[in-house]
Amino acid sequence: MSKLPNISTSIFSVMSKLAFEHNAINLSQGFPNFPVDERLKNIVSQLAQQEVHQYTPMAGHPLLLEKIAQLTKEQYQRTINPETELLITTGATQGIFTTIQALVKNEDEVIILDPSYDSYEPSVLMSGGVPVRISLNDDYTPNWETIENACSSKTRLIIINNPHNPTGKTLNVSDLKKLENILEKLPQILLLSDEVYEYITFEEKHISVHTREKLHNRCITASSFGKSFHVTGWKVGYIIAPENLMSEIKKVHQFLVFSVNSLSQAAISQYLDIVLIDEIRSFYKQKRDYFRELLQNSRFELLPCEGTYFQVVSYASISDENDVDFCKRLIKEHGVAAIPISTFYANAKDLKLIRFCFAKDNHTLEAAAKKLCQL
Known part of the structure; x- marks a missing residue:
C-alpha cells in the first residue's frame, strides 16, 4: 500500500522527458546551463x-x-x-x-x-x-x-x-x-x-x-x-x-x-571568502531583463518578476487550452519546454499561466525566444 497514493511523477520530470524526446529547448526545470565560476x-x-x-x-x-x-x-x-x-x-x-x-x-x-x-x-x-x-x-x-x-x-x-x-x-x-x-x-x-x-x-x-x-x-x-x-x-x-x-x-x-x-x-x-553575494543579484537581473526584452514582441503577457530565476507569462491571447496541454504542445510543435502553473495548486487552478526558467546562457534564451515570438 502506497504512503503517497495520490503523488505521481513530478511535472518537472514529465516536461524534461518530453523536451528530451522532442529535442526542445528546456526552460522548464530550474537549473543553470552556463559554466560555474x-x-x-x-x-x-x-x-x-x-x-x-x-x-x-x-x-x-x-x-x-x-x-x-x-x-x-x-x-x-x-x-x-x-x-x-x-x-x-x-x-x-x-x-x-x-x-x-x-x-x-x-x-x-x-x-x-x-x-x-x-x-x-x-x-x-x-x-x-x-x-x-x-x-x-x-x-x-x-x-x-x-x-x-x-x-x-x-x-x-x-x-x-x-x-x-x-x-x-x-x-x-x-x-x-x-x-x-x-x-x-x-x-x-x-x-x-x-x-x-x-x-x-x-x-x-x-x-x-x-x-x-x-x-x-x-x-x-x-x-x-x-x-x-x-x-x-x-x-x-x-x-x-x-x-x-x-x-x-x-x-x-x-x-x-x-x-x-x-x-x-x-x-x-x-x-565564501572571495565571492561577492551582491553580484548574484545583478547577474540574474541582467538575465531577467534580457529575457523579458527578447519576449517583448511576443504574444505572451509577462507578469512581474521580483525575484527567483523564473518568469511567469500568460498565454491567454494565444490559446484557450489548459496550461498542461498548452505546455505539451509548446514542446512538440514549437520546441520549447515550460512548466504549467496549475500543477502547483491542490485544485489544479488554471489561470492560463506558464513558467520559464531564465537561468540559461544567452544563446539558449535567444533561441527559445525566437521560437516563442513565432506563436
Whole structure:
C-alpha cells in the first residue's frame, strides 16, 4: 500500500522527458546551463588532492558553519550560534523534509500557500500531518485574513516561500508584520520559511525572516548554495533554527543522511571568502531583463518578476487550452519546454499561466525566444 497514493511523477520530470524526446529547448526545470565560476572549480581541483574525503561532523563542516554564521550576520544583522542553530543539509529540499519529519506529528495541520513547491505536501503526508492548501490571490499576494481563518488548534506549521517559486513574487514588510500578528495570537504555530532564492531579487532587496526578531524563536529557514552559486547538482543547503527546534531536527537528520558531501562543504567554505553575494543579484537581473526584452514582441503577457530565476507569462491571447496541454504542445510543435502553473495548486487552478526558467546562457534564451515570438 502506497504512503503517497495520490503523488505521481513530478511535472518537472514529465516536461524534461518530453523536451528530451522532442529535442526542445528546456526552460522548464530550474537549473543553470552556463559554466560555474572558474574560481570555484579551481578550489575544488585543489581540494580534491587534499584529505577532505571522509565524513564531516553530522551538523556540517565546522569552517562552513562559521562562514554561514558570518554571512547571516553580514546580510541580515542576525547573530546565530553555528554549533546549536545551524545545520548543513543535502540541499534545501532535504532540510525542509527533515524539519517537517521532526516537528510535525500525526494529524498536525500544516498550511501551504498555493501555488507551492511540490515537495511540501509529500513531506507533510509522510509525517502523518494534514496539508491545508490555501491559494494566494490571483496577483500572488497572500490573503492574510484567509490564512488566519484557516488556522486552528491543530495547526502546527505555516510554510512560506520567499522569493516565491513559481511566481517570482516577494513578501514585503507589511506581509511579515501581518504574519507576525497571526503567530502572536497562536503560540503553538511554527513557521518554515523557504528562502532558497534569497540572493536573487531585483528592484527590492529580499526581506528575510532573519530580519524579524519576533520570528526568531518560532522560525526555521531553509537556504540553498545550489541556487545561489549555480551548483544545483552539489545539493548543499542549510537550515537555521532556534536550538530547541534544531535539536529535534538533528535527531532526524543524523539517521537520514548523517553528513553532507565533504568536498562540496570544504569548497564552499573557501569560496565564501572571495565571492561577492551582491553580484548574484545583478547577474540574474541582467538575465531577467534580457529575457523579458527578447519576449517583448511576443504574444505572451509577462507578469512581474521580483525575484527567483523564473518568469511567469500568460498565454491567454494565444490559446484557450489548459496550461498542461498548452505546455505539451509548446514542446512538440514549437520546441520549447515550460512548466504549467496549475500543477502547483491542490485544485489544479488554471489561470492560463506558464513558467520559464531564465537561468540559461544567452544563446539558449535567444533561441527559445525566437521560437516563442513565432506563436
